[in-house]
Amino acid sequence: MKQKRTTVLIMALAMAAGMHCAQAQIAIVEDFKPTPVNQPGSPFPQVNSEGRVRTQILAPDAKRVQLDIGAVKYEMVKDENGVWTGESAPQDVGFHYYQLNIDGASVPDPGSLFFFGACRWGSGIEIPSDDQDIFALKNVPHGHVHEVLFPSKSTNTSRRAFIYTPPGYEQETSKRYPVLYLQHGYCENEYSWPMQGRANLIMDNLIAEGKANPFIIVMTYGMTNEIKFGGLRDFDIKPFQTVLVDELIPYVDTHFRTLADQKHRAMAGLSMGSMETKTIVMNRPEVFSHIGLFSGALFQPDEVKNKANVKLIFQSTGSKERPDAVKQSTEALKQAGINAAWYVSEGTAHEFHTWRRSLHQFAQLLFK
Incomplete structure (x- = not known):
């Protein structure tokens, strides 16, 4: 039986009229694992069996950090040590470009390897598939x-x-x-x-x-x-x-x-x-x-x-x-x-x- 916990996520969804924030309670399967395209030794980003992406970054002075993947920005939460953590909604299987947005600046996630896509060198994530x-x-x-x-x-x-x-x-x-x-x-x-x-x-x-x-x-x-x-x-x-x-x-x-x-x-x-x-x-x-x-x-x-x-x-x-x-x-x-x-x-x-x-x-x- 996969262990589940309830997590409160603030999901920032890009809407045509601007940024719309919605608060929702969702059950997340806690079987996250590092991905094969992480920097050597980096425990994050991670992916779970639902295809959700979880990542972390140390940014104690930042005011707002978001995970930007699949044209959607997801709010990340800071702990007492200045570490921000956030998860995405389930993604399609396969490879995806993504980035982090720190106080309005879009930057690569230092935990992932870098790939050229979206007209820049940035982060990539691999969602497991049955035919990988x-x-x-x-x-x-x-x-x-x-x-x-x-x-x-x-x-x-x-x-x-x-x-x-x-x-x-x-x-x-x-x-x-x-x-x-x-x-x-x-x-x-x-x-x-x-x-x-x-x-x-x-x-x-x-x-x-x-x-x-x-x-x-x-x-x-x-x-x-x-x-x-x-x-x-x-x-x-x-x-x-x-x-x-x-x-x-x-x-x-x-x-x-x-x-x-x-x-x-x-x-x-x-x-x-x-x-x-x-x-x-x-x-x-x-x-x-x-x-x-x-x-x-x-x-x-x-x-x-x-x-x-x-x-x-x-x-x-x-x-x-x-x-x-x-x-x-x-x-x-x-x-x-x-x-x-x-x-x-x-x-x-x-x-x-x-x-x-x-x-x-x-x-x-x-x-x-």
Whole structure:
């Protein structure tokens, strides 16, 4: 029997008209445990079996401290030692960005590891899920994530990319591999997929299970964060398209053992990265043959100009997003004779667990 206690929480809910505070009595299950994304040795933040997040911070001179997660701020309470403690409502399973608000200043929680999301380096929390095994660190052969700097004449800079090579890449020196170019979303960057996305572990596990063919994954910054929120119409794809197609792909094909042709090259992205993916593959259909759109753009049959060039269109979403639109679009593609597949992540919204699951499904269909 799980021990319960009644706790009085002051919950600050962000409302359209301003900040609305409500006091409620709720029973909280007292089985909180530190999360796997805590700083080494830090007992907080913690998560319980209900998916509630509890955190603490020492701030004796602060007047007000809040836990800010899921677009809701939760009041924290100070004890006689100046330690503030607070809990959130239950969160969806998977990974979430969060922060603390101390006297009006939003700051990372020093107890968590830092992740780049929401246009900043900040805190992240992992809510346990029944399928977290798909990205678990297991005793299987592991690939490598290489950090490279590639020259970009168009931007007059050296740009960063993370490149995953599958297990055996260093030993099988004559073998060449297909490549997936995998894009992050708005207010994220090239660190997002290898860190909070766990792309390398997802692939290691799939390959060990014999469920996916080995391939290389390339992850770079999509040049998206310079536009203001809501300004998607003002985003010009051409600079990033030049960097990706004319600079990064030739670099990867030169420095890694790739199968450097259209039928062995894929592109996918989440949210705004899906918009980038769709736009680039439409502009340059001779470059990519496999397409993945996670929680964002969708294809209609009349947008696929050369069906013979397209080997796969994969479209996905969280069940709390727009599953009907994804299903309808994909079924229309199938009826038009295009190899297409859809996937809905149950119980999740516009968040990284949706996209981890999407990559897990998409990877099993690639280059078959």
